[in-house]
Amino acid sequence: xxxxxxxxxxxxxxxxxxxxxxxxxxxxxxxxxxxxxxxxxxxxxxxxxxxxxxxxxxxxxxxxxxxxxxxxxxxxxxxxxxxxxxxxxxxxxxxxxxxxxxxxxxxxxxxxxxxxxxxxxxxxxxxxxx
Numbered sequence: 001x002x003x004x005x006x007x008x009x010x011x012x013x014x015x016x017x018x019x020x021x022x023x024x025x026x027x028x029x030x031x032x033x034x035x036x037x038x039x040x041x042x043x044x045x046x047x048x049x050x051x052x053x054x055x056x057x058x059x060x061x062x063x064x065x066x067x068x069x070x071x072x073x074x075x076x077x078x079x080x081x082x083x084x085x086x087x088x089x090x091x092x093x094x095x096x097x098x099x100x101x102x103x104x105x106x107x108x109x110x111x112x113x114x115x116x117x118x119x120x121x122x123x124x125x126x127x128x129x130x
Contacts, residue, residue, distance in 0.1 A: 019043075019050050019062060019077045021126065027078055031085050034092065035100040039084065041122035042104075045115065 024043050028036035043062040047055045055061055060074040063084050074080045097103040101120070104110045112118075 021049075024050075024062065024077070024081070027081050031081055033081065033085050034088055034094075037123050037126065038100050038104075038119060040126065041119040042109075044122050045118050 021040060021044060025036060025040045028039055033039050044050070046052075046064040047062050050062070055064060055071070058073075059071050060077045060080055061072050062077050062080045065072045065080070065083060065087070072080075072083070074083065091107055092100075092103055097106065101110075101116050105116065110116050
């Protein structure tokens with residue numbers, strides 16, 4: 001009986017706390033993150049569609065945030081979004097950048113030369129879901 005109870009608890013936690021593109025997008029909107037479509041694409045790029053166990057499962061850091069060359073660890077992926085929101089509020093001033101992609105390059109988020117093209121392609125593929 002105890003094993004069955006543990007199974008149900010684990011299943012419920014998985015459903016509630018697992019991230020999918022849909023659940024991440026809803027949370028981005030809920031937390032009023034600017035440019036949620038682009039930020040969603042960032043989370044997908046950073047985690048390999050939420051398959052990266054190091055980023056999304058053990059650290060729950062779906063954006064790959066680091067401090068002093070160490071990946072930050074969050075209690076859940078929603079906290080990772082809250083951190084992104086605080087980061088965005090601190091550094092992003094819309095009038096200072098032609099677009100959000102330029103901001104990501106300027107801020108050093110896009111260190112891989114293919115990063116911006118990758119997230120643009122992901123954003124385009126997500127448009128097909130509508």
